[in-house]
Amino acid sequence: MSNQEALTSYIAAFVAELVQAGVTDVVVSPGSRSTPMAMVMAEHPELQVHINVDERSAAFFALGIAKASGKAVGLLCTSGTAAANYYPAVVEAYYSRVPLVILTADRPHELRDVGAPQAIDQIHLYGKHVKWFVEMAIPEKTEEMQSYVRSVCARAAATATLAPAGPVHLNFPFREPLVPNLQQENLFHLEKRGEGYVTIHQGIPTMQxxxxxxxxxxxxxxxxxxxxxxxxxxxxxxxxxxxxxxxxxxxxxxxxxxxxxxxxxxxxxxxxxxxxxxxxxxxxxxxxxxxxxxxxxxxxxxxxxxxxxxxxxxxxxxxxxxxxxxxxxxxxxxxxxxxxxxxxxxxxxxxxxxxxxxxxxxxxxxxxxxxENLLRIRELPQLSEAKLFHQLSEVLPEGATLFVGNSMPIRDLDSFFHFNKKSIKIMANRGANGIDGTVSTALGASTVLDPLYLVVGDLTFFHDLNGLMAAKLYNLNMKIIVINNNGGGIFSFLPQANHRKNFERLFGTPLDLDFKHVIHMYNGSYELVSDWEHFTSSFLRNMQNNGLSVMEMTTNRDTNLTEHRDLWNFVSREISRFLKGDLL
Amino acid sequence: MSNQEALTSYIAAFVAELVQAGVTDVVVSPGSRSTPMAMVMAEHPELQVHINVDERSAAFFALGIAKASGKAVGLLCTSGTAAANYYPAVVEAYYSRVPLVILTADRPHELRDVGAPQAIDQIHLYGKHVKWFVEMAIPEKTEEMQSYVRSVCARAAATATLAPAGPVHLNFPFREPLVPNLQQENLFHLEKRGEGYVTIHQGIPTMQxxxxxxxxxxxxxxxxxxxxxxxxxxxxxxxxxxxxxxxxxxxxxxxxxxxxxxxxxxxxxxxxxxxxxxxxxxxxxxxxxxxxxxxxxxxxxxxxxxxxxxxxxxxxxxxxxxxxxxxxxxxxxxxxxxxxxxxxxxxxxxxxxxxxxxxxxxxxxxxxxxxENLLRIRELPQLSEAKLFHQLSEVLPEGATLFVGNSMPIRDLDSFFHFNKKSIKIMANRGANGIDGTVSTALGASTVLDPLYLVVGDLTFFHDLNGLMAAKLYNLNMKIIVINNNGGGIFSFLPQANHRKNFERLFGTPLDLDFKHVIHMYNGSYELVSDWEHFTSSFLRNMQNNGLSVMEMTTNRDTNLTEHRDLWNFVSREISRFLKGDLL
Incomplete structure (x- = not known):
């Protein structure tokens, strides 16, 4: 059992150091090869372990916690394509400068590139999209290896956080048997350097x-x-x-x-x-x-x-x-x-x-x-994507967080959400501007920031439906507004919209989904908003509720385009008159 | 408009050559930067364009078509994290030797690494998990560039297919404006070398x-x-x-x-x-x-x-x-x-x-x-994972395809699906053995092989729920049997099952999902099977139907473990007696 001892003390030292380095949250996806790390993490009293089965969602969930807290968040998965599912969130973290410490379990060297099951080449798996990659040593119970594993851990957490923040990746080869000895005494006791192996300090660059x-x-x-x-x-x-x-x-x-x-x-x-x-x-x-x-x-x-x-x-x-x-x-x-x-x-x-x-x-x-002229949007009687953001600036409570999807929501927010004193935090995934992982990122953020509102289009919502599992599993408090224009609204604003032949098939991509079903599967409350009065009353009622609530608003892509163009043209004419002094 | 001409003729030559090289199917995810390629592909009369919004599903869908047809399948997406979502399927294709031609649109050089929106480093994006990577030249309308783009295309399709088959990746930098001129005469006419620019032949290795x-x-x-x-x-x-x-x-x-x-x-x-x-x-x-x-x-x-x-x-x-x-x-x-x-x-x-x-x-x-002794499984009155595969060998129609999920289904199939003359093709994703993308791969395969049956556990099914969108969009004929043991059944067979403390949280991971809801969202038929009689009658009825049908079978992870152990122990005792001659 000395193998088990080596495994246990190596990993326990790593986990203890991770907590010392300021990591409070890890997101774990179930798997076999990652067993020792997962079991040891679950034992640490100061580590919040979030389980998330779909690794793509898991990584975005971790991204959300890290974005909201400003702290490095750990990620753990088993070997194989599990780790490849992290890639979209890793890329987003890299470009949006969000600290992640990615831990992937791997086969040991003798099981690599020989057709062993669930073994893929994990060395530099995320290419240039991590700040640091380390292929970890096989666990051994020596003083040198304790120093090694602790110093790498401290460096990883620090490197993830130092400017520009970003993801780091540690790949752990583990040999069977994979079950650690959790009965080991003082599992997390750091004998030497009890306050952390090394702390890495970075000066603040200032001008001479x-x-x-x-x-x-x-x-x-x-x-x-x-x-x-x-x-x-x-x-x-x-x-x-x-x-x-x-x-x-x-x-x-x-x-x-x-x-x-x-x-x-x-x-x-x-x-x-x-x-x-x-x-x-x-x-x-x-x-x-x-x-x-x-x-x-x-x-x-x-x-x-x-x-x-x-x-x-x-x-x-x-x-x-x-x-x-x-x-x-x-x-x-x-x-x-x-x-x-x-x-x-x-x-x-x-x-x-x-x-x-x-x-x-x-x-x-x-x-x-x-x-003043944009406020004309108030007069629109019908449900409208643009007006929604004006309405939100009125009804959102003090101190709320508003997370918005890419493509149209962030742009409409930009146009119609104006200065106010409510201290509303605005979030979005703008590192690579993908529509993927938005629901999971917002859910991760909601574990830190409460209340959190998410506004997404139907394609973005669909792309990360699996993310809702976390809301169900942890009964997270998140309020989602889905703008359903049945497809990719932003393409109506682009030149290809003038070529109707294959437009709907290639760009419009209507999904014709009734999201009510899936919301019920995840124990959420669902409401299809019929008009602005309904919107406001539902919004205020949802404010009182905990858990997942989804309000859906149906809009039309063509009408949306016209509304925007008409409003911009109107305001533009008024501005020209104003500048010529006509209005003085 | 000479830029538009250059863009159009460069891409049209590529697409025409792709078809010449034997590619008949491309899976396209909507996006802006990929506009010219998508629009030109949609014009080609011999190219089947499958639209799939979620790029992770799209790539597995392409994998499924390629696995089933043995032909290279094209994949197209826009720049950014969209391309990163392909990674799990790319890795699976690499290890299971399935030919894919991955086409990613990218920003041109002057918009790279300067904070432009949706621009990430796509050079060697998939690392060592593709057989060939090419950073394509900016489109130009010269004879050299026509030869270039056509020869790269021919090489890409051939490289993907040659033994060992696998994925190749071409990254296309496109400048705005992105709309091609589809009115261009003889869009796909290959003036020179009308039968294809170059054909690459590989000899068959034989022993001297x-x-x-x-x-x-x-x-x-x-x-x-x-x-x-x-x-x-x-x-x-x-x-x-x-x-x-x-x-x-x-x-x-x-x-x-x-x-x-x-x-x-x-x-x-x-x-x-x-x-x-x-x-x-x-x-x-x-x-x-x-x-x-x-x-x-x-x-x-x-x-x-x-x-x-x-x-x-x-x-x-x-x-x-x-x-x-x-x-x-x-x-x-x-x-x-x-x-x-x-x-x-x-x-x-x-x-x-x-x-x-x-x-x-x-x-x-x-x-x-x-x-003969394993047939004792027939006598099990209750619904059972093991017995399911015995039942399937009896009820599956001649010439059907059976796609199975990883973890337990492939293992139970191995134990309980025995030789028969029905010419049933068995499929699974065994390159990296992930539980991801199984639904999408099977759906892709179902466009080639009909009828196709998929048997998956609840975690595998959950991981790729988004894949079902393709079934709805294209009204694909796929029959799914979900074995719902509410979590990861395979972990009950592993040593960590003896450590109950955090077992359910870390490994069992019950999702408590009622899949009925989401099946209805995707227009599928759904039935929860109550017993074996019900199973058989539902199975036979579904055989007559087209479209998506899901049969769910609830099992218990602990009972399942016991059933397997009891049966193996019984058969093992019988074998020992048989070998000692006790039974002769």
Missing amino acids: RELIEHFGEKLKKYEKGIIVCGSLEEKRFIEAVTRFADQLQFPIIADPLSQLRSGQHDGINIIDTYDTFLRNEDAKKALKPDIIIRFGAMPVSKALTIFLNENKDAEQWVIDSGSGYRDPSLLSTSMIYCSESAFCDDIADYVGKKNSSSFLLKWREINVFTK | RELIEHFGEKLKKYEKGIIVCGSLEEKRFIEAVTRFADQLQFPIIADPLSQLRSGQHDGINIIDTYDTFLRNEDAKKALKPDIIIRFGAMPVSKALTIFLNENKDAEQWVIDSGSGYRDPSLLSTSMIYCSESAFCDDIADYVGKKNSSSFLLKWREINVFTK
């Missing part, structure tokens, strides 16, 4: 004095500057960037995922309707910047991307503490690898409070005017 | 004269030889190996996936109950071989694997036309890379007809005796 002076002097001269904020999770950033904007008198173009559209700050310089008014040529002419300062990922808005592209002559600085290169239009003149908050603080201090700026006032005026 | 003599002479001397046949798809193999066995007077240990357990051959030397009698020590002693000749993948049976391991001293030859190394126990003394049929023919001709062998007779006797 010369750089502060260099950029500060430039900013003293520029009047026409804009700040663009995309998806960003840094604790102090909101405070820092709003002060920065106020000192410099620059407007903040706030993407929904910047978390600047809702919160306790005054919001005076927050621009939240640019996706509409930057479709208007007169507005774009009036708002031409000389300098653009960008933080976070690229924003969602295509109108904004085009605007930035049309202002190639402007200086463009991109500040990125994760040392990436988030600049798809290749416009940046300076790439500044530095803490976003530190950049804001240092520059704001250096430049001081600037005089009030007519350029800023113009941005704010057009923004307010656009918002 | 000296090798035939070398192995033939040895076989002349050995009396105690056995032939072991695992999963293998070679047209002439069944005829060749049965003649080979007859000439040499060796028994054929026939794994269900060898396709030797059902067919028009006489079956006299087919051994189909070894999984039971090789659990008996007396039988194992009596049946010790001096030489083992293995064809195809490793068989499913663990009892057989142990038996082979216990006969390390025997010579063991593995014949593999795919030049692999399928020998997890590292027992082979010769690895022979040669056509399996040619090996059988050449050796049989060389050795000639041997005298009847008492060793062969002993194998046959024990097999017949075991089979």
